[in-house]
Amino acid sequence: xxxxxxxxxxxxxxxxxxxxxxxxxxxxxxxxxxxxxxxxxxxxxxxxxxxxxxxxxxxxxxxxxxxxxxxxxxxxxxxxxxxxxxxxxxxxxxxxxxxxxxxxxxxxxxxxxxxxxxxxxxxxxxxxxxxxxxxxxxxxxxxxxxxxx
Amino acid sequence: xxxxxxxxxxxxxxxxxxxxxxxxxxxxxxxxxxxxxxxxxxxxxxxxxxxxxxxxxxxxxxxxxxxxxxxxxxxxxxxxxxxxxxxxxxxxxxxxxxxxxxxxxxxxxxxxxxxxxxxxxxxxxxxxxxxxxxxxxxxxxxxxxxxxxxxxxxxxxxxxxxxxxxxxxxxxxxxxxxxxxxxxxxxxxxxxxxxxxxxxxxxxxxxxxxxxxxxxxxxxxxxxxxxxxxxxxxxxxxxxxxxxxxxxxxxxxxxxxxxxxxxxxxxxxxxxxxxxxxxxxxxxxxxxxxxxxxxxxxxxxxxxxxxxxxxxxxx
Numbered sequence: 001x002x003x004x005x006x007x008x009x010x011x012x013x014x015x016x017x018x019x020x021x022x023x024x025x026x027x028x029x030x031x032x033x034x035x036x037x038x039x040x041x042x043x044x045x046x047x048x049x050x051x052x053x054x055x056x057x058x059x060x061x062x063x064x065x066x067x068x069x070x071x072x073x074x075x076x077x078x079x080x081x082x083x084x085x086x087x088x089x090x091x092x093x094x095x096x097x098x099x100x101x102x103x104x105x106x107x108x109x110x111x112x113x114x115x116x117x118x119x120x121x122x123x124x125x126x127x128x129x130x131x132x133x134x135x136x137x138x139x140x141x142x143x144x145x146x147x148x149x
Numbered sequence: 150x151x152x153x154x155x156x157x158x159x160x161x162x163x164x165x166x167x168x169x170x171x172x173x174x175x176x177x178x179x180x181x182x183x184x185x186x187x188x189x190x191x192x193x194x195x196x197x198x199x200x201x202x203x204x205x206x207x208x209x210x211x212x213x214x215x216x217x218x219x220x221x222x223x224x225x226x227x228x229x230x231x232x233x234x235x236x237x238x239x240x241x242x243x244x245x246x247x248x249x250x251x252x253x254x255x256x257x258x259x260x261x262x263x264x265x266x267x268x269x270x271x272x273x274x275x276x277x278x279x280x281x282x283x284x285x286x287x288x289x290x291x292x293x294x295x296x297x298x299x300x301x302x303x304x305x306x307x308x309x310x311x312x313x314x315x316x317x318x319x320x321x322x323x324x325x326x327x328x329x330x331x332x333x334x335x336x337x338x339x340x341x342x343x344x345x346x347x348x349x350x351x352x353x354x355x356x357x358x359x360x361x362x363x364x365x366x367x368x369x370x371x372x373x374x375x376x377x378x379x380x381x382x383x384x385x386x387x388x389x390x391x392x393x394x395x396x397x398x399x400x401x402x403x404x405x406x407x408x409x410x411x412x413x414x415x416x417x418x419x420x421x422x423x424x425x426x427x428x429x430x431x432x433x434x435x436x437x438x439x440x441x442x443x444x445x446x447x448x449x450x451x452x453x454x455x456x457x458x459x460x461x462x463x464x
Binding site for chain 1: 336340341342343344345347373381382383387389390392393396397399400403425428429432433436437450451452453454455456458459460462463464
């Protein structure tokens, strides 16, 4: 295969890498349910289990982008269902500001995503992963913030 | 303004004589023309050093973090908002400080004067009510103060202190300004244009952390950029690291920044830091209806929540 052909195939087969911070009590269990229910969803997500969506420091999200991840998902319990009563509600304010500021700086809309998924929503989990994988695929590789040394 | 200066000295002198405070933090004449500097006064007779004019640029509330005695502090509108923030966050006790409020019609931006002088050395400057006279070698010009105001002062909505024990002079009128017109205009640009702008601005940053060091809202014993076990944050002048430093700092001061402009004034590389801070200030106001440092009761927005906070961005 010629070099430009290789580049072309690589491009058409480009798969985004997505990091998902899932809260232990809802979204992680939701992902687990999707698994044991044998639901299919794109294999582009790397899951990191966190105790609560409130544990996710905005810097985790930015640092992921800096390391060359193409998309970040943070998922937690629905408002009112937090294991720690209000962790997700405090996180919600933090993420609202973070999302706005990232978009203001020029990061594409959709690069950083948030969702509420409960432990009973395995179906929804696979749906959300499908949606965001498609959205991030459409955006293409993450170039901004990436630190190339 | 000269009347206010006289009154300020009297108030400060009386406070020290009556032993209501141990220390007065104010401004005195600097060594260069048209400059002032912070001053710390313990003796009543020294209060004649105090000055008040439109070059008193420092946000003195910054020093409250380090003093441990009863302090009288000269506070402009923005400074008083910083003080409210510090009281709210339990960094100072309301009972330990005596706020000498001064209504402020705006501070002159020394960088604008430097631009006008274009490399010439300022030999003399005379300030009157609405104008300022600049004298340099082979150069003399009278300028309107309005044109030299700091960007933060142009959009200021709290010229009069929000919290004070005594007010020097009379409250001044508050012009209605379009506070966020700069941010809105900038936000309407394309993603890539904005990205290029921020890259351009932060590429000048030398990571001296002067903006953090001067900020009244930055008082963590160890800043996130200084942590070394583990080293969370890369200490390189790489564009990515620099921009992220500024973004995270903005997030840390979200809902706490009062736009006093100290960070912009102190920046040796003239990085325009205001755009990010102002944007966050606007977001906090839009989303949670909160304006930093305007009252002592409301909880800081990032430390609290409401069950029906906006969440249209969450899937």
